[in-house]
Amino acid sequence: MSVTPSPGQxxxxxxxxxxxxxxxxxxxxVAIAAFLAIALFALPTxxxxxxxxxxxxxxxxxxxxGLGILYxxxxxxxxxxxxxxxxxxxxxxxxxxxxxxxFPLVLLLSGLITCAIGVLIGLPAIRLxxxxxALITLMAAGAVNVVLVAINFPNGGGGFTGRTSTPDLSGLQxxxxxxxxxxxxxxxxxxxxxxxxxxxxxLLHVRSKPGRAWAAIxxxxxxxxxxxxxxxxxxxxxFALASFMAxxxxxxxxxxxxxxxxxxxxxxxxLTLLAVTLIGGIYSLWGAVVAGCFSQLLPFLFxxxxxxxxxxxxxxxxxxxxxxxxxxxxxxxxxxxKDMASLGRLAWRGVGxxxxxxxxx
Amino acid sequence: xxxxxAFAVFGVDWEFxxxxxxxxxxxxxxxxxxxxxxxxxxQATGVLNLAFGAIGAAGALIAYWMINHTSWPHxxxxxxxxxxxxxxxxxxxxxxxxxxxxxxxxxxxxxxxxLALILLGLMAWRAPVGGAFARFLPLPSSSHTFTVFGAFVNxxxxxxxxxxxxxxxxxTAFLRYTNLGTAYRxxxxxxxxxxxxxxxxxxxxxxxxxxxxxVAGAAGLLLPDxxxxxxxxxxxxxxxxxLAAALIGRLQSLWVTLLGGLAVGLAQxxxxxxxxxxxxxxxxxxxxxxxxxxxxxxxxxxxxxxTAR
Numbered sequence: 213m214s215v216t217p218s219p220g221q222x223x224x225x226x227x228x229x230x231x232x233x234x235x236x237x238x239x240x241x242v243a244i245a246a247f248l249a250i251a252l253f254a255l256p257t258x259x260x261x262x263x264x265x266x267x268x269x270x271x272x273x274x275x276x277x278g279l280g281i282l283y284x285x286x287x288x289x290x291x292x293x294x295x296x297x298x299x300x301x302x303x304x305x306x307x308x309x310x311x312x313x314x315f316p317l318v319l320l321l322s323g324l325i326t327c328a329i330g331v332l333i334g335l336p337a338i339r340l341x342x343x344x345x346a347l348i349t350l351m352a353a354g355a356v357n358v359v360l361v362a363i364n365f366p367n368g369g370g371g372f373t374g375r376t377s378t379p380d381l382s383g384l385q386x387x388x389x390x391x392x393x394x395x396x397x398x399x400x401x402x403x404x405x406x407x408x409x410x411x412x413x414x415l416l417h418v419r420s421k422p423g424r425a426w427a428a429i430x431x432x433x434x435x436x437x438x439x440x441x442x443x444x445x446x447x448x449x450x451f452a453l454a455s456f457m458a459x460x461x462x463x464x465x466x467x468x469x470x471x472x473x474x475x476x477x478x479x480x481x482x483l484t485l486l487a488v489t490l491i492g493g494i495y496s497l498w499g500a501v502v503a504g505c506f507s508q509l510l511p512f513l514f515x516x517x518x519x520x521x522x523x524x525x526x527x528x529x530x531x532x533x534x535x536x537x538x539x540x541x542x543x544x545x546x547x548x549x550k551d552m553a554s555l556g557r558l559a560w561r562g563v564g565x566x567x568x569x570x571x572x573x
Numbered sequence: 574x575x576x577x578x579a580f581a582v583f584g585v586d587w588e589f590x591x592x593x594x595x596x597x598x599x600x601x602x603x604x605x606x607x608x609x610x611x612x613x614x615x616q617a618t619g620v621l622n623l624a625f626g627a628i629g630a631a632g633a634l635i636a637y638w639m640i641n642h643t644s645w646p647h648x649x650x651x652x653x654x655x656x657x658x659x660x661x662x663x664x665x666x667x668x669x670x671x672x673x674x675x676x677x678x679x680x681x682x683x684x685x686x687x688l689a690l691i692l693l694g695l696m697a698w699r700a701p702v703g704g705a706f707a708r709f710l711p712l713p714s715s716s717h718t719f720t721v722f723g724a725f726v727n728x729x730x731x732x733x734x735x736x737x738x739x740x741x742x743x744x745t746a747f748l749r750y751t752n753l754g755t756a757y758r759x760x761x762x763x764x765x766x767x768x769x770x771x772x773x774x775x776x777x778x779x780x781x782x783x784x785x786x787x788v789a790g791a792a793g794l795l796l797p798d799x800x801x802x803x804x805x806x807x808x809x810x811x812x813x814x815x816l817a818a819a820l821i822g823r824l825q826s827l828w829v830t831l832l833g834g835l836a837v838g839l840a841q842x843x844x845x846x847x848x849x850x851x852x853x854x855x856x857x858x859x860x861x862x863x864x865x866x867x868x869x870x871x872x873x874x875x876x877x878x879x880t881a882r
Contacts, residue, residue, distance in 0.1 A: 289679055291686075336866045342679050343621065343824075347816050348859075348866060350623075354813045355859035362852035479810055480693060483623075483686055490683070523701075526694025534687035537680055538672050 251404050256397045265512045267400045267468055270407045273504025274461040276489040277414055277497065278454030284494030285418060285426040286450040289346040292333075292353030294482040296455050298360055300326045300462020301472050306366045306374050308387045308466070315390035315467065319406070322463035323456040330455025331448060338447050345451075353482045365472045386470030403464050410457055411497055418497075422449055484526065487533040493543025502544050591724035593842045596799070599730035601838020602737035603796050604858075607811060608818030608830040609740050610788030613748075615824050616761040617781035618670060620681040622662070623812055624689035628786060629793020630808035631692050632657040634700050636794065637710050637803055647713070651794055658790020659783045661692075666782025671775060674764065689809065696805045708803040715798055729798050736795075740788065741831045757781065814838075817858035821865040837861055 251270075256263045275293055282288045290296075304322040307313060313321070337348035366374030367385065393402035417423055425446040428436035437443050466472055488506040493499025506529075514520040540547040607625060615621050632654040639650035665688050673681045700708075714728035748754035756777045759767040768774045796811055797803035814837050821833030837858050844854035 287677075287679070289683070336863060340866065340869060343682065344820070344866060346679060346682065347621075347820055348862060351813055351817060351859040351862050354810060355856035358853060358855040478806070480806065483690060483693075486683070487686065487690055521698050523694050523697035526697065527691050528694075530687045530690030530692075530694060532687075533690065534669065534684060537676075537684055537687070538669075 248404070248408060252401055256400055260396065261512075261516065263396050263400050264468075265509055267396070267403050268465075268508040269501075269504040270400070270403045271461050271464045271468065271504075272485075272507045273500045274407050274410050274457050274464070275485060276492060276503035276507065277411060277500035278457035279486060279489040280492070280494040280497075280500050280503070281414060281418070281426075282450055282454045283489070284499075285423065285430060286447060287430040288338075288342050288447060288450060289486065290349040290451070290454060290482075291346050291486060292349035292351075292356070292482050293454070293458055293485050294477060294479070295349070295353040295356035296326050296330050296458035297462045297465070298356055298477050299329055300459035301466045301477075302360070302365055302462075303459065304463035304466040305387055305472060309366050309374055309385070315388065319460055319463045322466075323459035326459025326462065327452050327456040330458070331452050334448065334451040334455075338451060339444055350482070353479050357477070357479045360474045360477065364474045367471065387466045387472075389467045399468065403468070406460070406464060410460060411500070414453075414457075414497060417453065422446060426450060484529050487529040490536050491529065491532040491543055493545030493547070495542050496545040499543050499545035589846065590843065591722065593845055594839070595721075595724050595726050595730055596845075597839035597842030598835060599733040599799050599838070600842060601835035602730075602733035602735075603792050603799060603811070603834075604814045604818050604837050605737040605831045605834025606733075606740050606788055607792045607815030608822065608834045609737070609744060609827050610785045610792070611812075611815055611819045612822060612824055612827060612830050613744060613757075614781050614785035615819070617757045618666070618674075618681075618760070618778050619678050619764075620666075620670070620673070620685060621678065621816075621819075621824070622685045622785065622789075623682060624662075624665070624685045624692060625785075625789050625792075625815060626809040626812035627689040627692040627696075627805075628658050628661050628789040629791075629796070629811065630805040631661070631696055631793075632790040633710055633793040633797050633803055633808060634696060634708075634805060637708050638700075640710070651712070654794045655787055655790035658788070658793060659786040662786025662789060663779060663783040666779055670778055670782065689812075693805075693809060700805065702804070708797075709801075710794070710797040710803045712794070712798045729795065733795050733799065736791070737831060737834065741827050745827055753777065753780065814841075814858040817862040817865075820862045823869065833861070833865070 251266075255266050275297055279290060279293055282290055300322045303325045304318050307318050307321060333348065333352045334345060337345040363373045364375055389399050390402060393399040418426075425436070425441045428439060428441050429443055429446060433443055469476075485507060488503040489500070491506055492501070492503030510528075511522050511525050514525055515522040536543055607629075611622055611625055635657055636650040636654035639645055639653060640647055665685070669684055669688075673684050702708075712729050714732060716727070718725050718727045720726065748757055756767070756772045759770070759772060760774060760777060764774060792811065792815075793808060796808055800807065815834070817837050818830050818834035821836070822828075822830030840857040840861060841854045844850050844857070
C-alpha cells in the first residue's frame with residue numbers, strides 16, 4: 213500500500229481507490245496480525261498444560277497444512293503423513309545426539325531428509341494415480357511403524373540407530389531446545405513463529421507458479437499435460453513440500469517431548485490426521501489451523517478438561533469426515549463463516565420483524 | 574528340489590521351514606480372500622473399502638463377547654461375526670453408496686475411512702486393551718490337526734487357504750456366467766449407461782456391498798485364530814496386507830490378487846526364523862506393493878479421472 217502522494221486534488225481519490233482496492237488484503241493482514249498477537253501473548257497466559265497443548269496444535273497445524281495443500285490444491289491424498297512425521301522426529305533426535313548443530317539447522321535438515329525419503333516413497337505411485345499414492349502411503353505408514361517398533365527412537369547411544377539399552381538415566385538426555393526458547397512458554401512462541409514461517413512458504417507456493425500448475429492438475433490432468441505442465445514434477449513437488457512440512461513438524465515435536473517414544477505414534481493417527489484436515493478445510497490455509505486444533509486441542513478438552521473417553525473423539529472425526537465429504541467440501545474454515553453470516557442475516561431479519569426496522573438484508 | 578538347495582545356502586534345511594510355510598499359506602489365504610473381497614467391491618462400485626479390516630475386527634469382538642459373556646451356542650457367535658460384516662457393509666453401502674456414486678474414487682475411499690474411524694473409536698471405547706490383557710477367539714477347527722509332508726496342519730489353516738481359492742474360483746465364475754455377475758461388470762464399465770439399460774444399479778451394488786461385507790466378517794473370524802490373539806488394531810490394519818494383494822492384482826485381476834495375497838503371507842512367515850529381519854517381516858506388504866507399483870509404472874500412463882469432488 214505504498215501510495216505516493218501526488219500534487220493536486222486527486223490525491224485523496226487515489227488514496228481512496230488504493231484503499232478500496234486493497235481492502236480485502238488489509239482485512240486479511242489485520243486478521244492475521246491479530247491472530248498471531250493472540251496466539252503469541254494471550255494464549256500462554258491460560259495455564260501450563262494449555263501452553264503444552266497449544267504447542268502441539270501449532271506443530272500439528274504444520275502437518276495438516278501439508279496434507280491440505282496436497283489434497284486441496286493438487287488432489288492427492290497421503291494416508292501416511294504420520295510416518296513422515298515419525299521420520300522427522302527420528303532424524304531430529306539422531307542429529308541432536310550425533311552433532312552439536314544449532315536448532316534451526318536441525319529443523320531444516322530434518323525437513324530436507326524427510327522430504328527426500330517422502331519423494332522416494334511417492335515417486336513410483338505418483339506416476340500412476342492418486343488412488344495408488346493413497347494406498348502406497350498407507351502401506352508406508354504400516355512399514356514405518358514396523359521399523360519404528362523395531363529400532364525405536366535414539367536415546368544417546370552409538371551406531372546408526374543411536375539407541376543403547378543402558379541409557380544414562382542420571383542425566384536423562386533429552387532433545388535440546390533452541391537456546392533462546394528453553395522454557396515451555398518461550399518454546400511455544402518459537403513454534404508459533406516457525407509455523408507462521410511455514411505458512412508463509414505455503415502461501416508463496418500457492419500464489420506463484422507451482423500453485424497455478426497444481427490448480428491446472430487438479431482441474432484436469434490431461435488438460436494440464438496438454439498445456440505443457442510437467443504433471444509428475446509438480447505433483448512430486450507438492451508431495452515433497454508436504455513431506456518437508458512433516459519433517460519440520462517432527463523436529464519441533466522431538467524438542468517438545470524431549471524423549472520421543474515409539475508407543476506415542478500409531479498407524480491410525482495417519483487416518484485421524486487426514487480426517488481432521490478435511491474437517492478443518494482444505495481450500496483455505498486457515499483450515500490447517502482449525503485442523504491442528506481438532507487433532508490436539510479437542511482430545512485435550514475431552515479427556516483432561518471434561519473427563520470423556522478420548523476414543524469418543526475418533527467417532528466424532530469419522531462422522532465429521534463423512535459429513536464434510538458429503539455436504540461441506542470446504543470444511544469448517546469455509547462453512548463456519550458462511551453459517552455465521554446466514555445466522556446473522558436471520559437474526560437481522562428477526563430484529564427487523566420485532567422493531568419494524570432494518571428488515572432488509 | 575531346487576528349493577532345498579536354495580534354503581541350504583542359508584544354512585537352514587527344508588524341514589525347518591515347513592511350519593512357516595503352512596502358517597504363511599494360511600495367513601496368505603486370509604489376505605488373499607480379503608483382497609478378493611476388496612477388488613470385487615471396487616470393480617462393482619468404485620469404492621476401495623478402507624474399513625474392510627475394521628468391520629472384520631468389530632465382528633470378531635462381538636463374537637468374542639458372545640462366547641465369553643453369554644451362554645449362547647458358539648456357532649451363533651461365529652455366524653454373527655460373518656453376518657455383522659455383511660450387515661454393516663450393506664448399511665454403509667445403502668446409506669452412503671448413492672451419495673458418493675458420482676464422486677472421484679479418492680473421495681469414495683475417504684468415505685470408508687470415516688466408517689473405519691467410527692468403528693475404531695467404538696471398539697477402542699467399548700473394548701479397551703491394556704497391560705497384559707489379551708483376547709482369544711479360538712475356533713473349534715484349530716484343535717483338529719493332521720500332518721501333510723511331515724508338517725502339522727490344523728483345519729483353520731486349511732479352511733483359510735481353501736476358502737481363498739474357492740472364493741476366487743466361485744467369484745470368477747459368478748462374474749463370468751451369471752446375470753448378476755454380468756451386471757457387475759457392466760457397472761464397472763459405466764454406471765450411468767448400465768442404469769439406462771434397465772439394470773437396477775442400486776440393488777446390484779447393494780449385493781456387492783453385502784457379499785464383500787460377508788467376506789470381511791469371515792476374514793475377521795479367521796485371522797485372530799491364525800495370529801493367536803484378537804487385537805482389533807492389528808485386525809483393522811489387515812486391510813494394508815489385503816490392499817497390497819489387491820494392488821499386485823492391479824485392483825482388477827482376482828487370480829493375481831489371490832497369488833499376491835499368498836505371496837505376502839508367505840513372505841511374512843518365511844522371514845520369521847531369521848533373527849536379523851524377523852522384526853521387519855510385517856513390512857512385507859509394503860515392499861511387495863512397491864515392487865508391484867514399480868512394475869506397473871514402467872510405462873507412463875495418463876490417468877483420466879472424473880474431476881467431480
